[in-house]
Amino acid sequence: MNKKLDVYLAGPRGFCAGVERAILMVQEAIKKYGAPVYVRHEIVHNKYVVDNLKEEGAVFIEELSEIDQLDRPVIFSAHGVPKSVPEEAANMNLLYYDATCPLVSKIHREVENFERKNLPVILIGHRNHPEVIGTMGQTSKDIYLVEKKEDVKELPFEKNQQIAYVTQTTLSVDDTKDIIDEIKLHFKNVVEPKKKDICYATTNRQEAVKDIAAFSDFFFVIGSKNSSNSLRLVEVAKNYGSSNAILIDDIDTFDPMVLINASKIGITASASSPEVLVSKLLQKIGEKFDLNIIESEYEKENTHFKIPQKLKEAI
Ligand code: SF4
Incomplete structure (x- = not known):
């Protein structure tokens, strides 16, 4: 008989509404136009998703100049x-x-709005992340990037000058709050976004991890190394008590015997990771242990985004 293992599955986990919509857009475009359909940058940061779409007929490029068949559609x-x-x-x-998530587009509109009001804009986010590059490219004016608390004191503003900030959608909720507090400490006239920029999916997935991490001997986050929301989930699990918090990018290379001394583990999947990968991981662990699976539910999600009218009309 195998050793017993309690497995806590974080809820919600896996695909968010923006990721579902973006993947559906590529699939619908392939259905309508046939292959190849070009996709500028990985449609979402997940190797499994990207590999499957490649098999269906998507060709991933980084710049439009790489497109050699100019009569084929391209999706951002x-x-x-x-x-x-x-x-x-x-x-x-x-x-x-354009498969930009509507919650990212909301931030683009905020930047435009602050620009119209002539307010200098701070962007809290990670340098070189495509979302940050996209948000910075919404205005011809300078945007001031803040990656960590220590960057705030380097900002070139007067104490009483009116300034505004926006954030990347997939940041750590806790770290971002610290940075915003620091900005408000340094500057007296800070205009905030109307609604929080960190999206519902990022927030819910992080909160769901906190509930489980404290008592988990191991905590596994299924996601890709270049996925911001995946990396944040690992950090949250560590910060909330699971010293063995690990990102699993490739389930095939995972050795379940690392769990030989564990009695409770937690598992989540990032907003860009499909549920099938959770099943695959459970199957692999289940070959060596008797699993007692406990579904935890921090929040029920019911958010869906429609595909853009332009594509709807085409299909
Ligand atoms: S993580 Fe949030 S912002 Fe990013 S695609 Fe999903 S819902 Fe949209």
Whole structure:
């Protein structure tokens, strides 16, 4: 008989509404136009998703200049793009569809709004992340990137000057709160976004991890190394008590025998990781242990985003 193992599954976990919509857009475009359909940047940061879409007929590129069949459609990823990208696509006469998550587009509109009001904008986020590049590219004016608390004192503003901030959608809720507190400590006239920029999916997945991490001998986050929301989930699990919090990018290389001395483990999947990977991991662990699976539910989600009208009309 195998050793018994309690497995706590964080809820909610896995695909968010923006990721579901972006993947569906690529699949619908392939159905309508046939292969290849170009996708600018990984549609979402998940290797399994990207590999499957490649098999269906998607061709992933980083820049529009890599497109060699100009009569094929191109889709922009869920992370959002600078304004220069649709402009370039129009100049190249490309048929393009924009899979930017509506919650990222909301931040783009905030930046435009602050620009109209002539307010300098701080962006809290990670340098070089495609979402940050896209948000910075919504204005021709400078945006001031803050990655950590210590960056705040380097900002070139007067104490009483009116300034505004926005954030990336997939940051750590706790770290971002600390950075915002620091900004408000340094500057007296801070204009905040109308609604929080860290999205519901990021917030819920992090909160769900906190509930379980404290008592888990191991905590596994299924997600890719280049996925911001996956990396944040690992940090949250560590910060909330699970010293063995590990990102699993490739389940095939995972050895369940690392759990030989464990009695309770936690598992989640990032917003860009499909549920099938959770099943695959459970199956692999279940070959060596008798699993007692406990579904935990921090929050029930019921958010769905429609695909853009332009693509709906085309299909
Ligand atoms: S993580 Fe949030 S912002 Fe990013 S695609 Fe999902 S819902 Fe949209």
